[in-house]
Each structure stands twice: as C-alpha cells, then as structure tokens.
Amino acid sequence: MTKEMICISCPIGCHIEVTRNQDEITVRGNKCSRGEIYGKEELLSPKRVVTATCPADSILMARIPVKTTRPIGKELINSLLEDLYKTRVQAPVQCGAVIMENYAGTGVDVVVTKSLSS
Amino acid sequence: MKEITKDVVVIGGGSAGMAAAGEVVGKGHSVVLLEREEILGGILNQCIHNGFGLHRFKEELTGPEYAERYARIIEESQVEYYTGTTVSEIDSREDGKTVFAFSSEHGMLRINCRAVVLAMGCRERNRGNIGTPGTRPAGVYTAGLAQRLVNMEGLMPGSKCVIVGSGDIGLIMARRMSWAGAEVKGVVEIQPYPAGLTRNIVQCLNDFDIPLHLSHVVSKIYGKDRVEGVDITPLKNGMEVTEETFHVECDTLLLSVGLVPENEIARNTGIKINPETNGPLVDSNLMTSVEGIFACGNVLHVHDLVDYVSEESQRCGEFVSTYLKAGDREQQYSMVSGSNLKYVIPNRFSSGRDNHFYMRSLIVRNHAELVFSLDGNEVKRKKIRHIQPSEMISFTLKKEELADFNLDEQSRLEVSLIG
Ligand SMILES: Cc1cc2nc3c(=O)[nH]c(=O)nc-3n(C[C@H](O)[C@H](O)[C@H](O)COP(=O)(O)OP(=O)(O)OC[C@H]3O[C@@H](n4cnc5c(N)ncnc54)[C@H](O)[C@@H]3O)c2cc1C
Numbered sequence: 382m383t384k385e386m387i388c389i390s391c392p393i394g395c396h397i398e399v400t401r402n403q404d405e406i407t408v409r410g411n412k413c414s415r416g417e418i419y420g421k422e423e424l425l426s427p428k429r430v431v432t433a434t435c436p437a438d439s440i441l442m443a444r445i446p447v448k449t450t451r452p453i454g455k456e457l458i459n460s461l462l463e464d465l466y467k468t469r470v471q472a473p474v475q476c477g478a479v480i481m482e483n484y485a486g487t488g489v490d491v492v493v494t495k496s497l498s499s
Numbered sequence: 500m501k502e503i504t505k506d507v508v509v510i511g512g513g514s515a516g517m518a519a520a521g522e523v524v525g526k527g528h529s530v531v532l533l534e535r536e537e538i539l540g541g542i543l544n545q546c547i548h549n550g551f552g553l554h555r556f557k558e559e560l561t562g563p564e565y566a567e568r569y570a571r572i573i574e575e576s577q578v579e580y581y582t583g584t585t586v587s588e589i590d591s592r593e594d595g596k597t598v599f600a601f602s603s604e605h606g607m608l609r610i611n612c613r614a615v616v617l618a619m620g621c622r623e624r625n626r627g628n629i630g631t632p633g634t635r636p637a638g639v640y641t642a643g644l645a646q647r648l649v650n651m652e653g654l655m656p657g658s659k660c661v662i663v664g665s666g667d668i669g670l671i672m673a674r675r676m677s678w679a680g681a682e683v684k685g686v687v688e689i690q691p692y693p694a695g696l697t698r699n700i701v702q703c704l705n706d707f708d709i710p711l712h713l714s715h716v717v718s719k720i721y722g723k724d725r726v727e728g729v730d731i732t733p734l735k736n737g738m739e740v741t742e743e744t745f746h747v748e749c750d751t752l753l754l755s756v757g758l759v760p761e762n763e764i765a766r767n768t769g770i771k772i773n774p775e776t777n778g779p780l781v782d783s784n785l786m787t788s789v790e791g792i793f794a795c796g797n798v799l800h801v802h803d804l805v806d807y808v809s810e811e812s813q814r815c816g817e818f819v820s821t822y823l824k825a826g827d828r829e830q831q832y833s834m835v836s837g838s839n840l841k842y843v844i845p846n847r848f849s850s851g852r853d854n855h856f857y858m859r860s861l862i863v864r865n866h867a868e869l870v871f872s873l874d875g876n877e878v879k880r881k882k883i884r885h886i887q888p889s890e891m892i893s894f895t896l897k898k899e900e901l902a903d904f905n906l907d908e909q910s911r912l913e914v915s916l917i918g
C-alpha cells in the first residue's frame with residue numbers, strides 16, 4: 382500500500398510517498414528525517430486537535446469554543462463532535478475548565494477556550 | 500457628551516490595539532482604548548481553531564485563548580477602555596488631536612490627546628471586488644462572516660458549499676463547515692498555487708477529500724432567491740477554457756479572496772496610503788504621514804500570524820512613548836522594496852538603532868536570498884529556506900550592520916529577494 386501525502390512539519394511541504402510492506406514502512410521524497418517520522422505517524426495513527434463549539438447557557442453568547450487538550454485519533458473525531466454538540470456549558474465558566482475528561486479512554490480532555498461570565 | 504483627556508487614544512481593541520495600549524501604559528502614559536464590539540479581542544474571538552501564539556507563547560493556542568491573555572493584561576492595567584464604542588473621526592491640529600466616537604451608553608465621546616494609534620484591523624474583499632457574473636441570490640458570504648456566524652452565533656450559512664479563493668480563512672472554514680455537518684464541494688482558486696498555508700491545505704481540505712481546483716474560476720452563479728449552483732471553468736494561459744466548464748450544485752458560496760486594511764478613517768484624516776498595502780505609509784517609528792498618528796496590526800498591512808501583530812504593535816507602543824517624551828526627531832532615510840517583493844514595512848529606516856522589517860514575497864521558492872543594499876552597495880544577505888506570498892517575512896537589520904556606511908539625505912536602502 383502506498384499513500385501520497387504532504388509533510389507539514391515545516392513550511393517547505395515536501396510531497397512524500399509512504400509505502401507499507403508488511404511490517405516495514407518506507408518514506409520517500411522527504412528532504413529531512415522529520416518527514417519520515419511524519420509519514421509513518423500519518424499512516425499508522427493520524428491524530429488531530431479538534432476545535433468546536435458547544436451550546437452555552439448565557440445571555441452573552443450562544444456558543445462557547447472548546448478544544449481537545451491533545452490530538453486525538455482521526456477515527457474518533459465524528460463521535461466526539463456529536464457528543465460535543467449535545468453538551469451544554471453553564472456560565473460562569475473559566476477558560477481551561479474541563480468539560481469532558483479522558484475522552485473514550487484516550488487520556489485526552491476537552492476544555493473550554495473562553496471565559497464566560499454569567 | 501462625555502469629554503476625556505489622555506496622552507494616547509488607541510482605536511480598536513484587537514490584538515494590535517491591546518498590545519500597543521499595554522506597552523504605552525507600561526511606559527507611564529495615560530491611555531484610552533476604544534472598541535466597536537462589546538468584547539475585546541477583535542477577529543481572534545471568532546478564530547476558534549488552534550495555531551496562534553507559537554512564536555509568542557511557545558504553545559499552540561486558539562484565537563479566543565490568545566485574546567484572553569492580552570485582555571487580562573488590559574483589564575489589570577491602568578488602560579481605560581470603552582467597548583461598544585465606534586470612532587467616527589479624528590481631528591488633527593498642530594497643538595493636539597481630538598478623537599470623536601459614539602456608544603449607546605455614553606452617546607458622543609470627545610477625547611483630547613497628543614497621539615493616536617490606529618489599530619482597526621482589516622476587512623474582507625467581497626463579491627463586488629471580484630465581479631463574478633450571474634444572479635445575485637442569497638447564500639453568498641465572505642468566509643470571515645461565515646466564521647463569525649458559525650463560531651459565535653451557532654448559525655449555519657448552508658449545507659452544501661463551494662469556497663471561492665484558497666486564503667487561510669476559507670480553508671479553515673472548509674474544515675469547520677465539514678465538522679459542523681455541511682458538505683464542502685470544492686475550493687476554486689484562480690492562481691496556479693494555493694493562497695493559504697500548506698498545513699491548512701493538508702488538514703482542512705485533504706483530510707476531508709475536498710477538491711482544490713487551482714487555475715479555475717467560478718464563471719457563473721445560478722439561483723433566483725438562493726444560490727443553487729455554480730459553473731467552474733479552468734484557465735489556460737489566463738484564458739477561460741469554456742468547453743471544460745463543469746457545474747456544481749450548492750446552496751452557499753464562501754468568498755475567501757483577500758483582506759484589505761480598514762483605511763477609511765485614515766483617508767479622511769488626510770493620511771497618505773501605500774498603494775501596495777492599502778494601509779498608511781509609515782516611517783521607521785510606525786508613524787503615518789500625519790504627525791502623532793501611528794498604525795499597527797492589520798490596519799497597517801495584513802498579517803497572517805497574530806504573533807507578528809502583537810510584536811509589531813508592542814514596538815509601536817514603544818515608539819509612541821518615545822515620541823511623547825522626546826523633543827528632537829532622529830534623521831530617517833528612505834526604505835524601498837526591490838525585485839520579487841510586494842512591499843516592505845516600514846517605508847523609512849533610522850541609522851542609530853536596529854530596524855525591523857516585514858516583507859511580502861511575490862514568488863514561491865525553496866532556497867532564496869534576502870538582500871539589503873544601500874545606494875547600490877550590499878549591506879546584508881540572508882538565506883531563506885522557503886518563501887511564498889502567504890507567509891510574511893520578518894527580519895531585523897542590526898544597528899552594527901549599517902555602521903560602516905555613510906548616509907545622506909538622499910540615501911536609500913533597498914531590499915530584494917533573489918530566487
Ligand atoms: C478571519 C481571520 C482568520 C485568521 N486566522 C489566523 C490564524 O489561524 N493564525 C494566526 O496566527 N493568525 C490568524 N489571523 C491573523 C491574526 O489573527 C490577525 O491578523 C490579528 O488578530 C489582527 O489583529 P488586529 O488587532 O490588527 O485586527 P482585529 O483583530 O481585526 O482588531 C481590530 C479591532 O478594531 C475594531 N474597530 C474597527 N474599526 C473601529 C472603529 N472605527 N472604532 C472602534 N473600533 C474599531 C474592530 O471591532 C476590531 O475589534 C486571522 C485573521 C483573520 C482576519
């Protein structure tokens with residue numbers, strides 16, 4: 382299996398080819414070793430930081446922004462978003478407050494990214 | 500009417516205004532900051548994605564988090580600030596300035612001061628600026644407006660959208676709309692290369708298999724009351740290849756076709772505008788052509804990184820303080836951009852200190868060189884690993900690097916990119 386991707390570890394953006402041959406993964410087209418690490422990780426377990434909004438109980442704002450504290454597996458993103466859209470956040474709340482702990486056993490939390498007074 | 504007297508008025512409470520006001524007050528001057536919206540933070544409040552503050556705070560913050568760090572500094576300092584307050588006019592006289600503003604709380608405000616900092620940010624180019632033929636139905640939004648609707652008001656502009664222009668805001672919105680349940684059918688870019696950062700192409704388009712049509716234009720918009728679809732046509736050598744036009748059904752068009760400094764107040768005050776940036780021309784102290792009026796942030800030139808906005812604006816605050824204290828003005832010389840650069844800011848330099856420049860490239864290259872030359876003699880050369888128009892170049896020319904050169908009134912420093 383070969384996948385083409387662009388390394389985003391630096392602004393050069395090398396077009397790389399990542400090939401998986403049983404247990405061996407080879408990366409080609411990378412100008413430096415960071416490209417190899419990036420390619421392998423993107424093939425094996427791509428992760429992303431998710432930012433979204435939750436409904437807020439406040440007269441100031443209808444939605445409150447939130448984020449995952451670390452990148453989470455791409456396959457978990459859709460279910461996370463669904464759960465977030467159902468989570469109402471009560472004001473007052475401080476920036477950094479945890480609204481979901483250890484999502485799906487990943488060790489990643491979801492926190493509020495804006496303080497909201499009541 | 501409320502009348503106030505302060506050393507400095509800062510217009511706009513985004514990242515630029517907050518950084519400038521914080522610096523000026525820290526140097527012991529009295530400041531009032533005026534912001535049109537109900538909260539401080541400016542555009543950052545609607546940028547809920549992360550990627551802010553990597554240079555400044557060495558961590559990746561979201562826009563609201565970055566804004567909150569600065570807003571706290573303002574709230575805890577001696578800066579007097581008024582939100583919900585819009586500035587309408589600046590009256591500049593020999594003996595001082597008066598800024599006129601209004602708010603629903605105070606009605607008219609009249610503020611007398613010695614210096615003004617313009618920090619009003621930028622606005623988005625809209626359909627009028629790009630002139631796509633077809634009907635004028637509802638469903639056409641600028642990407643930034645859509646960002647505000649989705650992120651702050653929880654409203655979805657539509658369910659099937661096409662994005663015109665590959666600027667970063669449009670790319671970020673492609674991901675945001677996808678995550679919020681809409682279908683993004685494609686991004687149409689007139690240039691042969693994307694306008695936004697590679698990282699955004701990868702994480703906002705490729706992750707969702709959203710096609711990016713480079714060298715294509717939206718040639719027609721369909722729909723009577725609401726957008727129903729668009730025609731997309733490829734370009735070859737700048738000409739539309741009509742036979743290859745294809746149709747895409749959609750109910751929403753998001754325009755991400757560039758930003759322009761908010762320069763209306765500056766123009767009305769008689770400030771000279773730089774045709775390359777659409778912001779004011781400024782000297783080495785970020786002072787405009789009207790004495791005592793300074794500019795920083797997106798009102799001066801459009802920045803892609805908030806970190807640079809904060810850095811530039813803090814420096815602007817220092818210059819304002821120096822201006823308020825000093826009698827004599829130092830000698831300044833002409834600064835111009837040469838080959839492969841769209842512009843350089845500021846437009847003058849001083850000899851007795853470090854000079855910090857921001858530049859925008861016209862070309863995409865790996866391995867280029869930035870070259871400074873004074874009246875034809877090379878002063879400094881620096882290798883750059885990668886350049887592209889969407890990434891601003893920031894460079895400090897050290898005081899020592901100019902020390903060996905003779906300067907006279909006609910001296911001119913030119914910076915160019917060699918690709
Ligand atoms: C939509 C968008 C997305 C961005 N995304 C990123 C990103 O992902 N990462 C990154 O690092 N950077 C990003 N940037 C760049 C960076 O965040 C901005 O350049 C920066 O925050 C701009 O700060 P500013 O203070 O110059 O302008 P603004 O934040 O726009 O602040 C200007 C303020 O002035 C106020 N104002 C205007 N006119 C008046 C008036 N007449 N009277 C009173 N107040 C007035 C406005 O209400 C506003 O609050 C983005 C920029 C935009 C526009």
Ligand code: SF4
Pocket residue numbers: 388389390391392393394395410411412413414415416417
């Ligand atoms: S492979 Fe190395 S040089 Fe190429 S984009 Fe990745 S980090 Fe940059």
